[in-house]
Amino acid sequence: MTVKAVIKSEGLSKYYGKGGEIRAVDGLDLEVYEGETFGLLGPNGSGKTTTVRLLNGIIKPTGGIATVNGFDIFIQENEVKRITGLLAESPGLYDKLSGYEFLEFMGALYDVPEEILKERIDELLKLFGLHDRRDHLIEGYSSGMKQKLLIAAALIHDPPILFLDEPTSTLDPRASHMVKELIEELADTAGKTIFMCSHLLPVVEELCDRIGIINNGRLIAVGTVKEIMAQTGTQSLEDAFIALTGGVIENELLAWRENGIASS
Amino acid sequence: MELPAPKWLVVAKNEYRVYTSRIRGIRPYFPYLAIGLLAVYVLFIAPAVIGLFIDDLLVFFLSQVAIAMVQIILFMIFVYFTIFPITNTLKDTQTELLELFLAAPIKPSDVLLGEFLGQMPFYAIAVTVIAGLFTAILAPLGLDVVQMAVIIIIFAVTFFSAQWIGTVIAALLRTRLGKTARGRDIGKALALVMALPMIALMYSMMGGSLLETLANPGTSGMVQAVLGWLPSSWGAEVIVGFASNLGNISAVGLETLTRFGGLVVFFVASLWLGLKAANRAYSLEPTTFIASRAMPDGAFYKIIRYLGGGGSFGTLLVSVFKNYGRRLENISKIAYVVGLLILMNIFLGDPEHPQYMVLEVAPLIFSVLAVFVVGEVTLRGKEGLFIYRKAPSGVGRLVKARLLHGLLVLVPITVTITAVRTILIPSATLISVLTNIGIIVLIVAANVVLALGLSLLNPAFTAKSGNFMVNVMIVPQLGFVILIISGSNWGLYVPLIWFVGIVFLYLEARKLRNIE
Structure with a gap:
């Protein structure tokens, strides 16, 4: 059986500045297969969010091509947007709307038929434990509640492909556990393709079938966790990540104290 | 199956919801209520109000x-x-x-x-009010x-x-x-x-x-x-x-x-x-990659450090100045208040009583400026205050640094404006210029003390906070009340406003130690 690549990019690039000296994403070749959970890892500023924005048709690439479910992100951006759900890293919310009103608005933006929408909003609010607060203004929600609401908003049109940028970073352990289980269910039972970015290596390790590591805009490793550890000759994903992206050398960690101690 | 609503209508409906979130309870009835009230205004209130001046207005229109x-x-x-x-x-x-x-x-x-x-209904209310006034004037014609x-x-x-x-x-x-x-x-x-x-x-x-x-x-x-x-x-x-x-x-x-x-x-x-x-x-493409950079300290900051007595307090004072002066928003507040005062002098000044603008209006405007300058102390959130609370003798140093900062910003501005305005009075003498400057500096310094005290007693932790506007109104009003009580007698006004300022500052220092 052949596995269909639903997200496919070749030489996808996004450059900024004069002469393109800032390479946010540089020649990204990537394939994400239908039904898999793919994790994109990378240090801050490595190009994860830019990649997600490119693949969602939010910003235009400088070079290369990419398709999402066969739709070209450059010329069929509306089709791409219809079949993807996005949980952005630092998204805005309408503080002056209630949770219910916000989901109603998001549903209308994605053309969810009214007869389905009300029921779906209720179901999602119940799933995320927000049903009791459905009529409260979002400004009164905790950051965890807001994150849950945004995940619900990403699911409101039941898209086959989900992009989740740091889905559990602001959640408490219980909510984080629920979201992780939801991601597993969405992938295993509902057959969704999930593209996830996270700094939390255990979360990625637990949920993702394959991972990619991006640094300075370039994809420097792709494979399962085991394959990446084997490639780098390390024993853990954390060690593999540091080996690939660089880190502080241990004997430099307390160097800042040495001069002070010497002078005193 | 029903066709989806046009997207502009979805966004408009959402905008309207956002703008009416404060009146969610009456949202379904709001349009009827607004239309009813506007009808009463256009048909009865506007003609009645205009009727009081109709003769003058008709002469004007012709x-x-x-x-x-x-x-x-x-x-x-x-x-x-x-x-x-x-x-x-x-x-x-x-x-x-x-x-x-x-x-x-x-x-x-x-x-x-x-x-x-989505915002149009609210502008439509304003359009109706304005059009109602004009039609009330023109209808009798x-x-x-x-x-x-x-x-x-x-x-x-x-x-x-x-x-x-x-x-x-x-x-x-x-x-x-x-x-x-x-x-x-x-x-x-x-x-x-x-x-x-x-x-x-x-x-x-x-x-x-x-x-x-x-x-x-x-x-x-x-x-x-x-x-x-x-x-x-x-x-x-x-x-x-x-x-x-x-x-x-x-x-x-x-x-x-x-x-x-x-x-x-x-x-x-x-x-x-x-x-x-x-x-x-509507684009998320970055507009710039140039990050703002701090320049090495120049003569200005060296003077400020010196005025702060050098050492760690001098460094603290310089930090307060840098954090304040590097926000254009703060500079624009000063420009706004100074601009307001200049416009008042140009358009509202009474040539018969030039001192009125210098000694009575200007101090009230400067008191607003005092709140703008020292009220910034809490505007960036509680966390900034907790940094001082955590440090040894932090609260005292915060108050001292903010007071000094307020004085060093406000005094040069007020001295310059007062001097220029007094010199422009034809009968001005060197003595009158120096006297005016002396009185104004004493008043402004008291206002800085008062404004700092009030800003910490009634802290506004965001610029949107209603507390900030309350403070902006209270300080000049207190000044005005004291002006009335003292009968515009500077010998009484200056000590009184200093007394009130010191009381506020004392209360604030106590409160600051307990803010949670």
């Missing part, structure tokens, strides 16, 4: 200054309708919501149109129904054009400025100073100098010629034309058609151009 004056009034309202959405956006420039729209299958032009239409209808349409088209232009500019600025901290700071700075030209026009009307100037046929002709190029004026000429040709629309037929047609064409053209610009107004 005078030679009418066209120029109505042009200016409409121009002011036009600019206000344009500026309002811009300043609202600049005060709190956020681009986070853009990602929601850009990730959804919706055209930027639909978002822009939706934002415009005997205008026919067609003329009345044309006037109402003129108001609607003129001001909705202005709102649309403001909405487009606001969206463009939001995208341009909202992505960087520097851009957001520039936005907040612009939001405040943009109001100054309008205030200048308003003061010139209040001071009466505008009417006097327009009484000169040459000047009013020039104003008409200049403003005549602007679409806000095209309606003015039709309105005044109607007032001179009651019930006879054919007498001004061609002119009406040209002006009115021009206005409609302008509205349609601006709508089209705005929708074309929408792609630029």
Whole structure:
């Protein structure tokens, strides 16, 4: 059986500045297969969010091509947007709307038929434990509640492909556990393709079938966790990540104290 | 199956919901309530109020200054309708919501149109209030129904054009400025100073100098010629034309058609151009990669460090200055208050009593400036205060640093303005200049103490907080009350205001240790 690549990019690039000296994403070749959970890892500023924005048709690439479910992100951006759900890293919310009103608005933006929408909003609010607060203004929600609401908003049109940028970073352990289980269910039972970015290596390790590591805009490793550890000759994903992206050398960690101690 | 609603309607409905969130309880009835109240206003209240001045107003409408004056009034309202959405956006420039729209299958032009239409009902209320006033003035003249209808349409088209232009500019600025901290700071700075030209026009009307100037046929002709190029004026000429040709629309037929047609064409053209610009107004492409960098300390900071006694307190004081001065928003607040004072002197000053502006009005304005400057102490949130609370003797050092900072910012400004203003008084002597400066510096210093005390007693942890506005109002009002109590006797006023300031500062120091 052949596995269909639903997200496919070749030489996808996004450059900024004069002469393109800032390479946010540089020649990204990537394939994400239908039904898999793919994790994109990378240090801050490595190009994860830019990649997600490119693949969602939010910003235009400088070079290369990419398709999402066969739709070209450059010329069929509306089709791409219809079949993807996005949980952005630092998204805005309408503080002056209630949770219910916000989901109603998001549903209308994605053309969810009214007869389905009300029921779906209720179901999602119940799933995320927000049903009791459905009529409260979002400004009164905790950051965890807001994150849950945004995940619900990403699911409101039941898209086959989900992009989740740091889905559990602001959640408490219980909510984080629920979201992780939801991601597993969405992938295993509902057959969704999930593209996830996270700094939390255990979360990625637990949920993702394959991972990619991006640094300075370039994809420097792709494979399962085991394959990446084997490639780098390390024993853990954390060690593999540091080996690939660089880190502080241990004997430099307390160097800042040495001069002070010497002078005193 | 039902067709999905147009996307601009979805966005408009959402905008309307956001704007009416405070009145969610009565939201379903709000349109009926608003229409009912406006009907009462247009049919009864406006005619009753206008009836009190109707004779003067009718004389005015038939005078030679009418066209120029109505042009200016409409121009002011036009600019206000344009500026309002811009300043609202600049005060709190956020681009986070853009990602929601850009990730959804919706055209930027639909978002822009939706934002415009969602806010339109509130602008429509203002248009009705203004049009109601004008129709109340003109109705007794005997205008026919067609003329009345044309006037109402003129108001609607003129001001909705202005709102649309403001909405487009606001969206463009939001995208341009909202992505960087520097851009957001520039936005907040612009939001405040943009109001100054309008205030200048308003003061010139209040001071009466505008009417006097327009009484000169040459000047009013020039104003008409200049403003005549602007679409806000095209309606003015039709309105005044109607007032001179009651019930006879054919007498001004061609002119009406040209002006009115021009206005409609302008509205349609601006709508089209705005929708074309929408792609630029909704974008998450970075606008700059140049990060703001701190320069090495120059002579100014060295002097401040020296004035702070050097050492760790000197460093602390310099840090307070840097954090304050590197925000354009703070500088624009100073420019705004100083600008306001200059405009008051130009347009509202009484040549018979020049000292009144220097010694009675200026201190009240400076007290507002004192709140703007030292009130900043809490505006960046509680965390900033907790840094001081955590440090040894932190609260005392915070108060001392902020007091010194407030004085070092305000005293040079007040000395300069007082000196210049007093020197401009023909009878000024060196003694009067020095006396005025001495009194003002003592008052301003007391206001700094008072403003710091109040700002920490009633802290505003965000610029949007109502507490900030309360503090901005309380300090000058307290100053005014003390001025009345002291009977404008400076020997009594200065010690009294210092006493109140010190009491506030003492209470604040106690409260600051307990803020949680």
